[in-house]
Amino acid sequence: MQSSLEQNAINEAARKISPLQQQLLQSLRDKGPGLLLEMAVRAQLFPEDVNEPLSGLVGLGLATTQSVSTSKFGAELFVLAPAGDKVLRLLSDPAFQREITAPPPVTSAKMPDTRQSEAELHTKLGDALQQQGNIEKAIEHYQRALELTRELSTGSGESR
Numbered sequence: 076m077q078s079s080l081e082q083n084a085i086n087e088a089a090r091k092i093s094p095l096q097q098q099l100l101q102s103l104r105d106k107g108p109g110l111l112l113e114m115a116v117r118a119q120l121f122p123e124d125v126n127e128p129l130s131g132l133v134g135l136g137l138a139t140t141q142s143v144s145t146s147k148f149g150a151e152l153f154v155l156a157p158a159g160d161k162v163l164r165l166l167s168d169p170a171f172q173r174e175i176t177a178p179p180p181v182t183s184a185k186m187p188d189t190r191q192s193e194a195e196l197h198t199k200l201g202d203a204l205q206q207q208g209n210i211e212k213a214i215e216h217y218q219r220a221l222e223l224t225r226e227l228s229t230g231s232g233e234s235r
Contacts, residue, residue, distance in 0.1 A: 194223035
């Protein structure tokens with residue numbers, strides 16, 4: 076039986092890997108170990124396109140490598156690790172698929188406070204109106220910017 080820590084790592088890895096990495100893991104499961112060139116052919120890509128994703132799988136512990144000294148097609152044989160098999164099983168679980176494709180839950184967090192942007196906009200409008208010679212309107216915008224800035228600094232007022 077696996078620990079909850081190990082299961083959390085499997086869940087995180089399943090969320091983190093790219094579709095190409097999923098394809099490469101599935102290929103390792105279905106067709107067995109493969110050299111870099113073989114893995115590229117399986118994915119119908121060039122070796123340089125699969126090298127980094129394969130290295131990422133090795134880094135996550137989902138695949139391992141074994142040195143092969145007699146091959147002209149690469150010096151490492153990529154092998155599915157037990158954790159990689161667990162990730163593939165998890166990715167095929169309909170409940171997990173719904174979980175990772177579901178929209179994030181709506182929280183009761185407040186909307187972001189836009190008063191800072193509004194204060195900056197009023198200041199810019201005031202500057203533009205002042206340059207046009209409309210001093211009275213410019214003052215109105217400067218005053219509103221000042222009110223908003225004071226609200227922000229004291230934490231009063233409601234966010235919009």
